[in-house]
Amino acid sequence: MKKLLIIALAAFVGYCNISCAQNNRSDKNNSNNMKDKKILVAFFSRADENYNVGYIKVGNTQKIAEAIARETGADTFHIETVKPYPAAYNPCIEQAKEELRTNARPEIKGDIKVEDYDVVFIGFPNWWGEPPMALYTFIEKHNWEGKTIIPFITHEGSGFGGTDRQVAAACKGATMLKGLAVQGKAAQQGADATVKEWLKGLGY
Numbered sequence: 001m002k003k004l005l006i007i008a009l010a011a012f013v014g015y016c017n018i019s020c021a022q023n024n025r026s027d028k029n030n031s032n033n034m035k036d037k038k039i040l041v042a043f044f045s046r047a048d049e050n051y052n053v054g055y056i057k058v059g060n061t062q063k064i065a066e067a068i069a070r071e072t073g074a075d076t077f078h079i080e081t082v083k084p085y086p087a088a089y090n091p092c093i094e095q096a097k098e099e100l101r102t103n104a105r106p107e108i109k110g111d112i113k114v115e116d117y118d119v120v121f122i123g124f125p126n127w128w129g130e131p132p133m134a135l136y137t138f139i140e141k142h143n144w145e146g147k148t149i150i151p152f153i154t155h156e157g158s159g160f161g162g163t164d165r166q167v168a169a170a171c172k173g174a175t176m177l178k179g180l181a182v183q184g185k186a187a188q189q190g191a192d193a194t195v196k197e198w199l200k201g202l203g204y
């Protein structure tokens with residue numbers, strides 16, 4: 001009887017160990033389990049004068065990028081052009097329009113090794129219904145094969161307007177998850193709750 005009990009107990013312990021290991025494995029393989037991943041927030045954002053917000057010290061998209069980094073513990077990279085954009089709004093929109101017309105690739109300052117990360121949040125403002133062309137300068141420097149990318153945009157009415165699909169097409173081989181669009185003015189006023197809610201939906 002005692003021998004039978006020991007065998008039964010050993011079998012039970014063995015079952016628990018296997019079941020536990022399987023649970024751990026399935027947690028690790030769950031693509032929604034972002035907490036195990038190496039995360040980067042790469043964003044373009046311009047301060048100075050902008051539509052609906054006046055002169056700002058920190059760009060609208062940067063505000064959202066910082067909120068994401070605070071929540072996820074991600075590294076950040078600010079995509080900045082070597083030649084700064086005009087501080088005043090009207091000359092800036094004219095320059096952006098010309099860059100769009102010529103499909104320009106403005107030179108950017110520095111770089112970060114995207115290849116070292118599993119998940120890359122990619123943030124940018126809506127400029128004439130497109131991402132700023134410097135975003136493509138950054139994207140085209142890197143290999144996106146196997147990466148998870150998550151777009152976020154700030155805007156003053158246009159939302160993503162298809163720019164998320166354009167970014168997905170440029171990041172060849174990456175898988176895109178659900179992005180977030182925030183009005184620029186709302187980003188300045190503090191959109192932490194919106195960011196948190198969205199991140200929760202992504203598994204954070």
Ligand SMILES: Cc1cc2nc3c(=O)[nH]c(=O)nc-3n(C[C@H](O)[C@H](O)[C@H](O)COP(=O)(O)O)c2cc1C
Nearest residue numbers: 045046059060061125126128129154156157158184
């Ligand atoms: C060059 C330029 C073009 C813009 N074009 C649009 C547009 O087509 N649609 C829109 O909703 N907002 C447009 N905006 C407003 C920006 O998308 C918005 O202010 C954004 O939050 C700016 O982000 P940032 O401060 O991070 O650069 C434009 C702003 C600029 C400077």
